[in-house]
Amino acid sequence: MEIVALLIAVLFFIAGLAGTLLPVLPGAILLWAGMLIYGIMTGFQTLGTAFFIGQGIAVVLVHAVDYLAGVAGVKRYGGSKNAVYGSIIGAILGIFIMGPAGIIFGPFVGAVAGEMLGPHKQLDIAVRSGLGTLVGLIGGTVLKIAVEVMMIIWFFWAI
Secondary structure: OHHHHHHHHHHHHHHHHHHHHOOOOOHHHHHHHHHHHHHHHOOOOOOOHHHHHHHHHHHHHHHHHHHHHHHHHHHHOOOOHHHHHHHHHHHHHHHHHHHHHHHHHHHHHHHHHHHHHOOOOOHHHHHHHHHHHHHHHHHHHHHHHHHHHHHHHHHHHHO
16 A cells, blocks of 8 residues: 555656646645645554644745745846736736746736836836746746755655
């Protein structure tokens, strides 16, 4: 039973890591779910409460990075509060309007639009703010993968 549980967990890990790169899957949640399924199938013999609380905190961290990385990119590239708000609104609307591609293009368009609606209305600053969202997205993705790999390493260390 333990081997079957491990195989299922590994499948969830693969799907979770893929979900970090393909925004249609909830990456970190799938990792955590794979660990939980393993725990249930093995009677929680090796994975305790502290393990799952720690992994849950890592999931929250991954989701926080998801939102904060784009904002940090906008600020780093000289965007105003309007660009930050625009990137957040663009991320939300982008998913509904453009599907998975909206996760990339929505914040960019939102940051540019937000900056252009502000008092300065300079296209070069607006485009730079939009590029900041893309840099933040890339940096955030790298950080999310690092946290998720650490989650998986902790899992294999614990079992």
